Amino acid sequence: MAAIELRGVTKRYERRGLLRSNSVTALHDVDLAVEDGEIFGFLGPNGAGKSTAIDIMLDYVQPTSGAVRVLGHDVQTNSVAIRERTGVLPDGYDAVGERTGREHVELAIEAKGTNDDPEDLLERVDMLGPDSYPVEQYSKGMAQRLMLAMALVGNPDLLILDEPSTGLDPNGARTMRRIVREENDRGATVFFSSHILEQVEAVCDRVGILDGGELVTVDSIDRLRETI
Numbered sequence: 297m298a299a300i301e302l303r304g305v306t307k308r309y310e311r312r313g314l315l316r317s318n319s320v321t322a323l324h325d326v327d328l329a330v331e332d333g334e335i336f337g338f339l340g341p342n343g344a345g346k347s348t349a350i351d352i353m354l355d356y357v358q359p360t361s362g363a364v365r366v367l368g369h370d371v372q373t374n375s376v377a378i379r380e381r382t383g384v385l386p387d388g389y390d391a392v393g394e395r396t397g398r399e400h401v402e403l404a405i406e407a408k409g410t411n412d413d414p415e416d417l418l419e420r421v422d423m424l425g426p427d428s429y430p431v432e433q434y435s436k437g438m439a440q441r442l443m444l445a446m447a448l449v450g451n452p453d454l455l456i457l458d459e460p461s462t463g464l465d466p467n468g469a470r471t472m473r474r475i476v477r478e479e480n481d482r483g484a485t486v487f488f489s490s491h492i493l494e495q496v497e498a499v500c501d502r503v504g505i506l507d508g509g510e511l512v513t514v515d516s517i518d519r520l521r522e523t524i
């Protein structure tokens with residue numbers, strides 16, 4: 297089964313101005329199948345349409361046309377079931393507020409209604425210790441680790457990581473890769489979106505390259521290396 301399936305997906309954003317309106321095609325007729333159990337890299341420069349594709353997979357944005365299935369469910373009719381079984385690391389998270397890291401993880405567990413141990417999750421991302429500080433004191437890298445721990449709540453079948461290495465130092469990037477592999481070994485499908493080739497190369501089995509809203513290539517990392 298495909299964990300993610302996009303068929304003929306097009307997304308146009310309409311921009312309405314006072315004198316003129318125009319539209320931006322963020323995705324153009326994208327066909328994509330991410331297989332169950334793979335680590336799939338989604339590579340493309342800023343503005344290529346990666347976040348739009350992710351938002352569509354989670355039903356935060358509706359496609360202009362096309363069909364989308366995730367974890368066997370139709371996105372438009374069953375996004376609740378999809379979100380329940382998916383862990384998401386969003387791009388560009390700002391750690392604000394006085395709640396501690398531990399409290400954030402506890403809230404994520406409560407929201408998903410699972411019986412995860414906050415301590416285990418925090419330990420996996422090397423955040424035991426700093427978990428007692430308010431998140432507003434976190435560096436970007438610490439916030440990113442915390443968000444990763446929250447994405448792991450409930451042992452999701454699908455992990456969607458949007459620019460996961462943002463703000464991470466080499467150590468943090470290593471933790472990120474370790475967790476991607478651990479989750480994949482456990483059976484999770486991983487969708488790894490990034491504009492940095494080296495990061496995608498380091499963990500992914502296959503890669504799709506998105507450029508200007510078009511999926512230009514889908515291939516194994518090995519074959520891609522020969523052509524780049």
Ligand code: ADP
Nearest residue numbers: 309320322340341342343344345346347348349
């Ligand atoms: P990426 O994640 O690869 O950087 P995005 O999906 O964020 O790409 O953006 C793709 C294109 O769609 C860009 O031209 C961006 O400006 C545009 N876009 C994204 N979201 C919106 C929106 N809500 N309204 C209008 N244009 C948008």
Ligand code: ADP
Nearest residue numbers: 309341342343344346347348351387388458459
């Ligand atoms: P990314 O490149 O990671 O997608 P962006 O800065 O392009 O980050 O987008 C951040 C947020 O702003 C996203 O939610 C996106 O949908 C929205 N966005 C991006 N471009 C536009 C735009 N031109 N008009 C309105 N919203 C936009």
